[in-house]
Amino acid sequence: MTQTTRSRSESGRGSRSPAGVSFAARLAFDDIWHTFGPGAETLRGVSVTAEPGEVLCLLGPSGSGKTTLLRIAAGIETQTRGRVLLNDREIAGPAVFVPPEKRSIGLVFQDFALFPHYTILDNVRFGLTALSSSEAKREAMTALSRVGLEHHARSFPHILSGGEQQRVALARALAPRPAVLLLDEPFSGLDSRLKDSVRAETLAILRQSRATAIIVTHDAEEAMRMGDRIALLRDGELVQVGPAEELYQRPANLFVAGFFSELNVFDGRCEDGSVDTPLGRFEAPGFAEAEDVTVAVRPTAIEAHEHERDGATEARVISRRFLGDEEILEAAVAGAEMPVRGRIRCGALSPAARDIWLSVRKSDVLVFERRAENA
Numbered sequence: 001m002t003q004t005t006r007s008r009s010e011s012g013r014g015s016r017s018p019a020g021v022s023f024a025a026r027l028a029f030d031d032i033w034h035t036f037g038p039g040a041e042t043l044r045g046v047s048v049t050a051e052p053g054e055v056l057c058l059l060g061p062s063g064s065g066k067t068t069l070l071r072i073a074a075g076i077e078t079q080t081r082g083r084v085l086l087n088d089r090e091i092a093g094p095a096v097f098v099p100p101e102k103r104s105i106g107l108v109f110q111d112f113a114l115f116p117h118y119t120i121l122d123n124v125r126f127g128l129t130a131l132s133s134s135e136a137k138r139e140a141m142t143a144l145s146r147v148g149l150e151h152h153a154r155s156f157p158h159i160l161s162g163g164e165q166q167r168v169a170l171a172r173a174l175a176p177r178p179a180v181l182l183l184d185e186p187f188s189g190l191d192s193r194l195k196d197s198v199r200a201e202t203l204a205i206l207r208q209s210r211a212t213a214i215i216v217t218h219d220a221e222e223a224m225r226m227g228d229r230i231a232l233l234r235d236g237e238l239v240q241v242g243p244a245e246e247l248y249q250r251p252a253n254l255f256v257a258g259f260f261s262e263l264n265v266f267d268g269r270c271e272d273g274s275v276d277t278p279l280g281r282f283e284a285p286g287f288a289e290a291e292d293v294t295v296a297v298r299p300t301a302i303e304a305h306e307h308e309r310d311g312a313t314e315a316r317v318i319s320r321r322f323l324g325d326e327e328i329l330e331a332a333v334a335g336a337e338m339p340v341r342g343r344i345r346c347g348a349l350s351p352a353a354r355d356i357w358l359s360v361r362k363s364d365v366l367v368f369e370r371r372a373e374n375a
């Protein structure tokens with residue numbers, strides 16, 4: 001992807017590309033703190049940078065501060081400490097506050113926020129007040145054609161599907177050619193069957209526009225599908241940032257691992273470089289002798305067999321749920337307080353299987369130091 005760090009104001013309106021692309025910028029949050037009132041910090045020292053042209057997903061549970069961080073970037077919320085920089089230029093800090101309309105940052109809201117009594121074209125040209133009427137119309141039509149909806153220019157929002165309305169909202173945010181686009185849970189209002197195609201279309205449009213994008217979501221799979229990198233927040237703190245593979249394969253702690261998949265969790269103690277669990281003994285490299293650790297086994301790491309085999313653990317079937325290619329198996333294992341959950345290949349066990357053996361793919365076992373946050 002071609003990347004440039006020229007901001008729109010630096011590029012000037014006269015040098016706009018006829019292809020209608022933005023000039024991607026670097027957006028940096030530097031040690032952002034925020035509170036809505038005494039004693040309750042919403043954000044605690046968040047530092048993360050969206051690189052030019054990158055799609056960065058802000059992921060985290062409800063209330064972790066994702067929307068507040070996005071609103072601070074847009075200039076509709078003010079941090080209590082820290083700075084926001086666009087291409088290394090401070091746009092919000094102790095002595096600087098660039099108003100929202102001067103930031104070259106576009107916003108797509110969760111509910112799309114289209115005006116019901118405006119045509120699609122008028123919705124899209126709403127923010128193009130600095131242009132003449134004919135220029136604004138041309139720019140709005142360019143943005144609409146980029147999302148494949150120019151034929152709906154004269155329609156009103158209510159006749160469009162949820163996915164089409166989302167594309168209008170995207171066109172409206174892209175029309176002023178922002179350097180950075182912020183999207184707050186942009187797919188949450190969509191039917192689950194529509195989501196996949198709208199996500200793919202949105203990603204293609206973002207790539208084509210070359211704007212830097214920050215997408216807020218609480219859905220780990222969505223973040224993995226959309227983000228070049230993912231920044232995971234918890235209770236107002238940044239827990240880990242990196243590409244999806246990194247967060248999945250090398251999670252910083254149990255919280256990160258648990259956000260990306262369900263886990264079977266066992267407490268244990270490191271002895272001779274490994275730890276005993278109800279599912280067998282696993283290596284614990286890097287841990288000290290007698291150190292308390294937490295072992296996490298993903299359901300996908302579990303294999304089920306009807307006959308005894310080396311290294312497998314005896315178990316009794318509690319329940320099985322058919323999912324098509326796979327099934328979810330719950331089994332009782334001696335020494336485990338909770339049933340062990342496995343995601344196993346359909347057909348691995350016969351319908352009548354009761355007493356079974358479970359083995360674990362060791363490469364899919366994660367060991368963490370046992371700390372309060374991992375409890």
Ligand SMILES: Nc1ncnc2c1ncn2[C@@H]1O[C@H](COP(=O)(O)OP(=O)(O)OP(=O)(O)O)[C@@H](O)[C@H]1O
Nearest residue numbers: 036042060061062063064065066067068069216218
């Ligand atoms: N206007 C407000 N006044 C007081 N507290 C607020 C306000 N807006 C948000 N909060 C609180 O700030 C915290 C962070 O909210 P925020 O909306 O940023 O989280 P989030 O991660 O985006 O959550 P969600 O996924 O539910 O939207 C929450 O505890 C929330 O209750």
